[in-house]
Amino acid sequence: MEGDSQRASASWENGTLAPGEHLRSDRADSPLPGLVEGTEPGAGQKSAMFVHAQSFEDLTAEAEEEVRREAEINKSGDGEEELKVLVGEKEQHSSDMTSESRTKEEDVTSEAWRSHRKHVFVLSDAGKPIYTRYGTEEALSSTMGVMMALVSVVEAEKNIIRSIQADGCKVVFLTKSPLVLVGVSRTCQSDKELLRELHYIYYQIVSLLTLTQLNNIFKNKQNYDLRRLLAGSEYLTDNLLTRLERDPGLLLSAVTCLPLASSTRDTVSSSLQAAKSKNLVFSILLAGDRLVTLLRKKDQFLHHIDLHLVFNLVGSSSSFREGEGWTPICLPKFNTAGFFHAHISYLEPASELCLILVSTDREDFFNMSDCKKRFMERLSKRSAYPALKEALKSPTYSVEQVGIPELRHFLYKSKSSGLYTSPEFPDVYKSDCEQERLMGLYQDLHSSLHHPTRPLRYVYRCGDTENLLAWVTSGFELYLCFSPLGTKALAVAAVTKLLKWIRKEEDRLFILSPLTY
Amino acid sequence: MSAMRVDAKVVMLGKESVGKTSLVERYVHHRFLVGPYQNTIGAAFVAKPIQVGEKVITLGIWDTAGSERYEAMSRIYYRGARAAIVCYDLTDGSSFQRARFWVKELQNCEEHCKIYLCGSKSDLISQDRSLRQIDYHDAQDFADEIGAQHFETSSKTGTNVDELFQKVAEDYNSNAFQEMKPEETSVDLSQKKDSYFYSCCHNN
Numbered sequence: 029m030e031g032d033s034q035r036a037s038a039s040w041e042n043g044t045l046a047p048g049e050h051l052r053s054d055r056a057d058s059p060l061p062g063l064v065e066g067t068e069p070g071a072g073q074k075s076a077m078f079v080h081a082q083s084f085e086d087l088t089a090e091a092e093e094e095v096r097r098e099a100e101i102n103k104s105g106d107g108e109e110e111l112k113v114l115v116g117e118k119e120q121h122s123s124d125m126t127s128e129s130r131t132k133e134e135d136v137t138s139e140a141w142r143s144h145r146k147h148v149f150v151l152s153d154a155g156k157p158i159y160t161r162y163g164t165e166e167a168l169s170s171t172m173g174v175m176m177a178l179v180s181v182v183e184a185e186k187n188i189i190r191s192i193q194a195d196g197c198k199v200v201f202l203t204k205s206p207l208v209l210v211g212v213s214r215t216c217q218s219d220k221e222l223l224r225e226l227h228y229i230y231y232q233i234v235s236l237l238t239l240t241q242l243n244n245i246f247k248n249k250q251n252y253d254l255r256r257l258l259a260g261s262e263y264l265t266d267n268l269l270t271r272l273e274r275d276p277g278l279l280l281s282a283v284t285c286l287p288l289a290s291s292t293r294d295t296v297s298s299s300l301q302a303a304k305s306k307n308l309v310f311s312i313l314l315a316g317d318r319l320v321t322l323l324r325k326k327d328q329f330l331h332h333i334d335l336h337l338v339f340n341l342v343g344s345s346s347s348f349r350e351g352e353g354w355t356p357i358c359l360p361k362f363n364t365a366g367f368f369h370a371h372i373s374y375l376e377p378a379s380e381l382c383l384i385l386v387s388t389d390r391e392d393f394f395n396m397s398d399c400k401k402r403f404m405e406r407l408s409k410r411s412a413y414p415a416l417k418e419a420l421k422s423p424t425y426s427v428e429q430v431g432i433p434e435l436r437h438f439l440y441k442s443k444s445s446g447l448y449t450s451p452e453f454p455d456v457y458k459s460d461c462e463q464e465r466l467m468g469l470y471q472d473l474h475s476s477l478h479h480p481t482r483p484l485r486y487v488y489r490c491g492d493t494e495n496l497l498a499w500v501t502s503g504f505e506l507y508l509c510f511s512p513l514g515t516k517a518l519a520v521a522a523v524t525k526l527l528k529w530i531r532k533e534e535d536r537l538f539i540l541s542p543l544t545y
Numbered sequence: 546m547s548a549m550r551v552d553a554k555v556v557m558l559g560k561e562s563v564g565k566t567s568l569v570e571r572y573v574h575h576r577f578l579v580g581p582y583q584n585t586i587g588a589a590f591v592a593k594p595i596q597v598g599e600k601v602i603t604l605g606i607w608d609t610a611g612s613e614r615y616e617a618m619s620r621i622y623y624r625g626a627r628a629a630i631v632c633y634d635l636t637d638g639s640s641f642q643r644a645r646f647w648v649k650e651l652q653n654c655e656e657h658c659k660i661y662l663c664g665s666k667s668d669l670i671s672q673d674r675s676l677r678q679i680d681y682h683d684a685q686d687f688a689d690e691i692g693a694q695h696f697e698t699s700s701k702t703g704t705n706v707d708e709l710f711q712k713v714a715e716d717y718n719s720n721a722f723q724e725m726k727p728e729e730t731s732v733d734l735s736q737k738k739d740s741y742f743y744s745c746c747h748n749n
């Protein structure tokens with residue numbers, strides 16, 4: 029073990045991440061695979077599944093631009109006064125903070141309202157309320173007015189307001205004309221993380237309306253009440269916010285797959301490939317929140333953010349359960365100007381398997397319906413279908429299977445494929461509250477690895493309740509959670525072992541040969 | 546499933562939360578789902594065979610979303626429809642205004658579409674008469690004026706729901722000799738040469 033750790037740590041500590049001599053291109057044999065993008069476990073064999081972008085930076089890049097002109101207001105007179113109205117002063121976690129139901133009726137002057145861990149507000153350029161996570165927009169119109177005033181005052185001096193720090197609380201602004209998004213957080217997340225979340229909310233709204241439509245509306249009527257158009261979609265935003273707290277995929281800018289024998293997955297994929305149609309751009313088969321397979325038109329890539337928006341749409345709504353859904357959807361990372369049209373249906377009424385066929389033509393419903401029919405005909409003749417249904421029974425794996433002592437949980441993302449894998453949460457993290465706490469720790473590590481000016485390559489953190497290790501290379505991102513009994517040497521040794529295990533399991537855990545049509 | 550041949554296209558229209566999805570649920574699956582209201586996203590399609598005399602007629606039912614967001618999209622759902630079930634909530638006056646809007650829209654764009662005016666949630670009225678906001682006779686007068694059939698239904702109890710859809714199917718059947726081409730099941734894509742994306746403008 030000692031030897032292992034030294035070899036592994038040596039290469040980090042002197043900062044060279046170039047592949048050692050031992051790293052051969054032969055995937056299966058390389059003892060420490062994945063130092064180079066494209067050779068890491070889980071890397072696709074032919075091509076990337078998603079858009080090939082530095083996913084996380086991608087999201088916040090624009091905001092970073094703005095940093096140069098930023099104006100940080102630190103506890104400046106007026107701001108603070110208003111802030112107290114906004115966030116209250118007590119650090120107190122309300123018990124319903126994890127409850128998913130919309131606490132719309134909540135009194136916005138109450139202590140409970142103030143003490144929510146994270147508020148999100150969306151308003152128009154003109155200061156009209158569009159969305160609040162808690163309470164009603166009406167009740168908050170003056171608060172939102174104050175927020176808009178803050179934005180405008182700073183803008184008047186040709187600056188952009190980015191964030192305000194107040195006692196135990198952080199206010200982050202994202203101006204995306206014609207919208208302004210404001211996050212108020214008591215968590216220890218960095219500005220950058222909060223901004224990333226606000227971007228997601230922004231894209232969520234764009235996905236319902238398109239940016240073109242949004243701009244047109246406000247061009248014609250500056251004072252427009254956008255809630256009219258968003259009516260009935262608030263729960264999508266609510267759910268997205270919950271996902272941001274719980275789903276590692278949103279943190280990692282990656283998606284996870286249903287573990288499946290590669291032969292089965294290949295048969296499913298090729299059945300889907302055969303069910304093509306002229307205007308069909310993406311075919312996505314989901315099992316709950318896990319990807320079974322994704323096909324795309326040649327040269328068209330689906331950005332992971334867009335995919336998460338699709339996941340959120342499908343996962344939040346039971347309305348696709350019956351019959352076949354047909355809905356316009358804008359995939360903002362693909363194109364903010366127009367709608368795609370998605371055919372959404374479950375393979376069987378009580379099944380978790382949901383097929384999403386994305387077409388460019390709004391008249392394409394019956395064509396898509398026919399594609400689904402052909403896919404089902406093909407698939408149900410093959411043994412892959414029962415195998416797939418069998419696999420649904422064990423959509424995750426336990427960390428014990430990896431066989432690393434003291435390892436409780438991990439996240440592993442293959443950068444070139446945009447896919448990640450992670451075992452189920454062990455008992456210690458089973459409760460929502462503990463899960464969110466662990467996600468918070470991962471978020472912290474993530475922030476350190478992706479710090480805008482001082483990014484770290486690896487981090488080891490000892491805590492009372494767990495020890496954590498995070499490591500990023502050009503090929504992968506890895507987060508490990510050990511029991512507090514673990515040592516650094518153990519953690520370092522675990523990396524090699526884990527990578528080997530993932531390599532061994534990669535054709536089950538990842539989609540190695542994505543297809544196109 | 547979609548594999549079925551569809552004889553008549555039927556579209557459900559009406560303000561959000563008036564109970565369109567519940568009507569379809571009740572009729573197709575004989576149930577009423579309690580629990581938080583889930584608004585429809587876009588639209589949902591379901592094919593349902595129905596016995597009319599000796600014949601079986603398959604209704605292709607489009608359950609549209611009431612949200613204004615999808616208004617610009619609504620044409621694709623009602624185009625070529627043989628019947629439109631325009632719903633309003635008996636306990637919500639504003640939903641009747643919205644029903645009038647849909648009727649006008651249909652009269653302008655789909656003259657061959659028969660209109661069925663449906664006041665929903667009648668069980669609420671039976672429980673508490675004071676909840677009624679739309680007088681039966683006012684609605685009936687409006688129905689006569691536009692040559693529509695008029696029903697008051699409850700998806701919760703099932704009152705009048707089968708009757709409504711049965712009437713739709715029978716009317717279709719007795720008009721079928723007029724031999725209107727049923728809704729095309731595929732679209733000639735070669736004819737479409739406009740832009741790759743359809744962009745929806747709220748204001749056009």
Ligand SMILES: Nc1nc2c(ncn2[C@@H]2O[C@H](COP(=O)(O)OP(=O)(O)OP(=O)(O)O)[C@@H](O)[C@H]2O)c(=O)[nH]1
Pocket residue numbers: 260559560561562563564565566567568578579580581582583584585586609610611612665666667668669698699700701702
């Ligand atoms: N008491 C009673 N409630 C009903 C009835 N029909 C619908 N509801 C309730 O009204 C709410 C809205 O019903 P939906 O059927 O989802 O409404 P919708 O017209 O499909 O709404 P959108 O999809 O948003 O356009 C739900 O909470 C239903 O439970 C009814 O006959 N009686």
Ligand SMILES: [Mg+2]
Pocket residue numbers: 565566567583584585608609610611
């Ligand atoms: Mg509905």
